[in-house]
Amino acid sequence: xxxPTVVMPIVVTFVSSLVHPHSISYMSEDPHSPRFMCHSSILxxxxxxxxxxxxxxxxxxxxxxxxxxxxxxxxxxxxRLKADKAAIKAMLVN
Numbered sequence: 683x684x685x686p687t688v689v690m691p692i693v694v695t696f697v698s699s700l701v702h703p704h705s706i707s708y709m710s711e712d713p714h715s716p717r718f719m720c721h722s723s724i725l726x727x728x729x730x731x732x733x734x735x736x737x738x739x740x741x742x743x744x745x746x747x748x749x750x751x752x753x754x755x756x757x758x759x760x761x762r763l764k765a766d767k768a769a770i771k772a773m774l775v776n
Contacts, residue, residue: 691730698726718758725751749776 705722709715728747735741750773757769 687734690733694726694729694733698722702726714758718755721751721755721758725755749773752776 702719702722705719706715709718712718724747728744728751730744732741732744732748735744753769753773756772757765759765
């Protein structure tokens with residue numbers, strides 16, 4: 683492994699360990715907060731997978747997950763047209 687492959691999962695895990703508790707407290711009143719936490723956890727899972735993948739069999743699911751996770755997180759409030767447009771834009775850019 684090279685140094686970015688070793689450092690990136692540590693950074694992702696550290697940032698996620700800060701974001702997840704904040705999200706739990708921030709969204710405590712939202713009835714759909716478990717769904718949001720699921721989306722955040724999926725992104726936390728797929729990011730190190732895309733960085734540490736040694737071949738296409740490991741890299742492709744990681745890359746796909748990193749592409750789909752922000753779409754689902756941005757489109758968390760799917761009834762809002764602005765959120766739908768932003769999620770589609772994020773998916774197309776990725």
